[in-house]
Amino acid sequence: MDLLTEMDMKKAWEILKAQRISTRAVKLTNKIMADGNERTVKEIIILMYDLLESSDSNTTGRLTIPTTGELVRYLSKNKEYVSRKVSSGGKKTTYYERVV
Numbered sequence: 001m002d003l004l005t006e007m008d009m010k011k012a013w014e015i016l017k018a019q020r021i022s023t024r025a026v027k028l029t030n031k032i033m034a035d036g037n038e039r040t041v042k043e044i045i046i047l048m049y050d051l052l053e054s055s056d057s058n059t060t061g062r063l064t065i066p067t068t069g070e071l072v073r074y075l076s077k078n079k080e081y082v083s084r085k086v087s088s089g090g091k092k093t094t095y096y097e098r099v100v
Contacts, residue, residue: 021074025066033098041071
């Protein structure tokens with residue numbers, strides 16, 4: 001392996017480690033959010049579980065479903081998603097929407 005390729009792979013690995021969300025979770029998030037509706041992180045994760053249960057996939061758990069913090073980081077850093085904070089009864093809820 002030449003030096004340039006090794007450096008490129010190291011950079012790609014660092015990006016993936018910083019993102020800390022699997023590509024399968026990214027695909028599920030994008031699929032769930034494709035309709036343009038606003039959802040909370042909790043709603044997105046529940047829908048991920050529903051999608052995995054309805055499919056014949058045995059891929060569940062940590063490799064597919066991100067933690068709440070990981071999903072918040074992904075949605076916050078990804079420019080395809082916008083957030084809106086709503087206060088109700090002293091509680092703040094953040095809704096995310098995909099805008100393409």
